[in-house]
Amino acid sequence: MTDTVLELTKVTKRFGDFTAVDHLSFTLTKGKILGFLGPNGAGKTTTLRMMLGILPPDEGTISVLGRDITKVRERIGYLPEERGLYRRMRADAAIAYIATLKGMKRADALACARKLLLNFGLGEFARVRIEGLSKGMAQKVQLLAAVVHDPEFVILDEPFSGLDPVNQSEMEQFVRNLAGEGKTIIFSTHTMQQAERLCDGIVVIAKGRKLFDGTLDGARALFPRRARVGADADLSFLRNVPGVVAAAAPSNGQANWTLDMAEGADGRAVLAACFEKGVPLTHFDLAPPSLHDIFVSLVETAA
Amino acid sequence: MRRTFLIARQEFIKYVTRRGFFISILMFPLWIALIVLVPQWTGGAPQRTFTIVDRAGGYRDAILQELSRENAQRELNALAAYVSANADGDRLQRADPKLVDLLNTPQAEESLRSFRALGGTSAALRALAPFLIPGAGPFRPPVARFVYVGPPARLQRAQDFAAAVRPFLDGDRFYVAILIPADFGTGTGRTAQLFARDQVDKELRAFVTDTLSDALHRNVLRRLAPQLAGSDALTTTADVETRVTSNHGAPSGREDVFSTFVPIGLALILFIVSVMNASVLLQGVVEEKSSRMIEVLLSCATPREITSGKLIGVIAVALVTIVIWTCVLIALMAMAEASTVRLVFAAMRSVATVGTLPLLLLYFSCGLLIYGSIFLAIGSMANSLADAQALLGPAMLILMLPNVMISGIMRDPNGELASIISWVPFYTPFFMMLRIASHPPQLQLWGTTALTIATTIFLIWWTGRVFARHVLTTERPPTLAGLAKRGVQMLTGRSR
Numbered sequence: 001m002t003d004t005v006l007e008l009t010k011v012t013k014r015f016g017d018f019t020a021v022d023h024l025s026f027t028l029t030k031g032k033i034l035g036f037l038g039p040n041g042a043g044k045t046t047t048l049r050m051m052l053g054i055l056p057p058d059e060g061t062i063s064v065l066g067r068d069i070t071k072v073r074e075r076i077g078y079l080p081e082e083r084g085l086y087r088r089m090r091a092d093a094a095i096a097y098i099a100t101l102k103g104m105k106r107a108d109a110l111a112c113a114r115k116l117l118l119n120f121g122l123g124e125f126a127r128v129r130i131e132g133l134s135k136g137m138a139q140k141v142q143l144l145a146a147v148v149h150d151p152e153f154v155i156l157d158e159p160f161s162g163l164d165p166v167n168q169s170e171m172e173q174f175v176r177n178l179a180g181e182g183k184t185i186i187f188s189t190h191t192m193q194q195a196e197r198l199c200d201g202i203v204v205i206a207k208g209r210k211l212f213d214g215t216l217d218g219a220r221a222l223f224p225r226r227a228r229v230g231a232d233a234d235l236s237f238l239r240n241v242p243g244v245v246a247a248a249a250p251s252n253g254q255a256n257w258t259l260d261m262a263e264g265a266d267g268r269a270v271l272a273a274c275f276e277k278g279v280p281l282t283h284f285d286l287a288p289p290s291l292h293d294i295f296v297s298l299v300e301t302a303a
Numbered sequence: 304m305r306r307t308f309l310i311a312r313q314e315f316i317k318y319v320t321r322r323g324f325f326i327s328i329l330m331f332p333l334w335i336a337l338i339v340l341v342p343q344w345t346g347g348a349p350q351r352t353f354t355i356v357d358r359a360g361g362y363r364d365a366i367l368q369e370l371s372r373e374n375a376q377r378e379l380n381a382l383a384a385y386v387s388a389n390a391d392g393d394r395l396q397r398a399d400p401k402l403v404d405l406l407n408t409p410q411a412e413e414s415l416r417s418f419r420a421l422g423g424t425s426a427a428l429r430a431l432a433p434f435l436i437p438g439a440g441p442f443r444p445p446v447a448r449f450v451y452v453g454p455p456a457r458l459q460r461a462q463d464f465a466a467a468v469r470p471f472l473d474g475d476r477f478y479v480a481i482l483i484p485a486d487f488g489t490g491t492g493r494t495a496q497l498f499a500r501d502q503v504d505k506e507l508r509a510f511v512t513d514t515l516s517d518a519l520h521r522n523v524l525r526r527l528a529p530q531l532a533g534s535d536a537l538t539t540t541a542d543v544e545t546r547v548t549s550n551h552g553a554p555s556g557r558e559d560v561f562s563t564f565v566p567i568g569l570a571l572i573l574f575i576v577s578v579m580n581a582s583v584l585l586q587g588v589v590e591e592k593s594s595r596m597i598e599v600l601l602s603c604a605t606p607r608e609i610t611s612g613k614l615i616g617v618i619a620v621a622l623v624t625i626v627i628w629t630c631v632l633i634a635l636m637a638m639a640e641a642s643t644v645r646l647v648f649a650a651m652r653s654v655a656t657v658g659t660l661p662l663l664l665l666y667f668s669c670g671l672l673i674y675g676s677i678f679l680a681i682g683s684m685a686n687s688l689a690d691a692q693a694l695l696g697p698a699m700l701i702l703m704l705p706n707v708m709i710s711g712i713m714r715d716p717n718g719e720l721a722s723i724i725s726w727v728p729f730y731t732p733f734f735m736m737l738r739i740a741s742h743p744p745q746l747q748l749w750g751t752t753a754l755t756i757a758t759t760i761f762l763i764w765w766t767g768r769v770f771a772r773h774v775l776t777t778e779r780p781p782t783l784a785g786l787a788k789r790g791v792q793m794l795t796g797r798s799r
Binding site for chain 2: 049052053054055078080081085101
């Protein structure tokens with residue numbers, strides 16, 4: 001039995017003359033969390049809709065759980081970007097309705113929905129209409145509706161948008177728990193910190209094309225480490241220090257100089273050069289590039 | 304199939320649990336009841352009082368004789384309807400066949416003459432009393448349309464009649480005053496004058512005009528042929544006896560009227576139920592699009608399952624609507640007189656027979672599905688209710704067209720217009736419901752039925768395609784030309 005849960009092969013989707021997704025290929029293995037990243041209009045939602053079988057690809061193939069999507073709808077959970085629930089339905093009935101469409105019996109679906117709501121701290125709101133819930137509560141209800149039928153593969157489109165930090169943290173834990181249960185998860189997001197904390201792998205796309213596909217470490221390896229150096233003096237001399245590829249003066253509210261380091265170089269040469277010049281430092285750190293930096297670099301390069 | 308059922312169930316629950324559902328459902332019978340009851344409460348058509356100042360002589364009596372004849376005719380018509388609903392026809396036929404003949408042909412001059420010779424309503428009721436069925440209500444004679452009031456003395460010789468009559472008209476002594484001048488009927492004098500405070504009742508004016516015309520004709524004939532004086536040949540009118548030669552027979556009297564109105568009622572109910580429910584369907588789809596619920600549904604079911612489920616849900620809502628209206632009708636029937644109940648059921652039986660009932664149900668379901676499919680397609684193409692309204696306007700104008708043709712079709716249900724328009728696919732269910740009681744030719748009946756079924760299947764299929772194509776897009780709704788082009792592409796298999 002294959003471990004590949006999702007496989008896209010040269011998938012293309014056009015709307016008239018506009019190519020929303022352009023020969024996109026990647027795979028996702030069982031039990032992993034994949035961050036699907038890209039700027040607005042990159043083609044993330046279109047790709048997710050194709051994975052769900054909502055939109056057919058114009059070219060290429062998509063295999064979900066080893067089969068055509070239409071054969072495995074009931075084994076997939078989906079959380080849309082904007083909340084899709086009937087406003088006048090009660091929370092437990094809303095969850096149970098989706099579950100029944102995914103193949104559960106109504107009585108079981110209702111019992112599961114109430115149990116999930118209880119576990120998620122929403123037990124007392126089970127009989128409240130969706131329109132009477134706060135945005136955070138409705139978001140949780142929507143997420144529960146996506147997983148109540150115990151899917152093997154969960155697709156989350158911007159699951160954290162609009163949530164306060166406490167709810168975001170709860171939602172992150174919920175996603176981790178799902179992965180802990182062996183479910184495979186793909187989620188799209190703009191929030192790089194969450195992707196950094198949650199993902200085993202990332203796929204970055206822009207203008208419908210794939211820019212990166214791999215692990216976070218793999219992404220970091222593509223970009224130089226950066227040192228940030230603070231001092232009340234001109235540090236442009238650091239450009240000539242061995243191991244420093246580039247040095248950027250403080251700008252745009254940045255108080256420190258930013259140094260791009262060559263592969264394998266550490267900060268000792270920089271510190272030594274400052275000491276030799278007699279420049280007292282107010283700040284020094286050396287860290288791998290953040291996902292945010294990687295994302296911005298990738299997207300800027302693509303642009 | 305299971306998902307289709309689940310979506311249908313959800314749609315049904317969603318619509319019937321709306322706050323406005325039962326209000327709008329009950330509004331229709333209330334509306335009908337008001338249409339029926341208000342004229343009864345207000346006494347139906349208003350009774351008009353009039354006076355006559357006849358300076359020529361003889362014309363006042365002619366008008367009053369005609370008024371008496373008309374009142375007797377109205378009473379005879381009402382009595383015939385009352386007897387058909389409240390008397391044991393078989394026993395009456397055996398006991399008094401002449402009376403039965405008279406009541407079966409109330410419009411015949413001979414019947415009216417016999418009725419008056421018998422002694423009018425009171426005498427007829429005495430003769431009928433032994434044959435009335437248990438529970439028969441009392442006979443209520445119709446209210447006279449026009450009532451004669453003698454003229455005040457000072458009007459008789461008033462020089463300025465208009466000035467003299469004004470205080471009486473203003474004081475509501477009578478509604479209309481008719482002045483027949485002294486030269487009326489002599490030479491060129493043939494103009495009577497009718498005085499009213501403001502507007503004139505057209506029926507009263509027509510009654511007076513016809514009666515005076517007849518009187519003028521009779522006077523001329525009497526002058527030309529004095530030997531006819533005293534003969535009733537001058538007042539005789541012709542009878543036209545109706546004979547139906549088809550096997551279907553023909554209802555008579557009030558049944559005939561009801562039999563005409565039942566198909567109109569059914570067709571209007573189809574239209575009202577369709578528009579009512581299909582509008583909600585359209586609104587639901589637009590809301591689902593804006594709330595992205597549609598995305599969740601599409602991740603669970605195919606577009607075809609969703610559209611089918613929604614349409615089935617709407618049919619279920621429509622059936623509940625019909626059931627509720629039927630219950631209201633039964634409740635009203637329980638309060639109505641037995642005769643009215645029998646008449647309504649007799650009329651319904653004449654339309655919804657064992658042979659036609661399945662066809663009526665088929666037309667109703669197909670009509671509902673056709674309207675529902677169109678509205679669903681519009682909803683899936685619209686991004687907002689404003690968009691939907693813009694598309695709905697032209698669609699409603701097209702769909703409402705049958706309503707303006709009802710009277711034309713009912714005047715001649717098997718005529719050329721009816722025969723042609725019944726083949727227009729969107730309208731077939733509506734017009735065939737109107738025509739079914741008139742026994743259209745077999746070719747038209749079965750041909751249009753097949754066309755209706757084919758149209759319905761095509762529209763459900765087409766709606767699935769339109770829904771899948773448009774429901775997730777935010778592009779502008781297509782133009783009518785674009786829609787037509789896409790339809791052709793779909794049919795020729797060239798669309799994506």
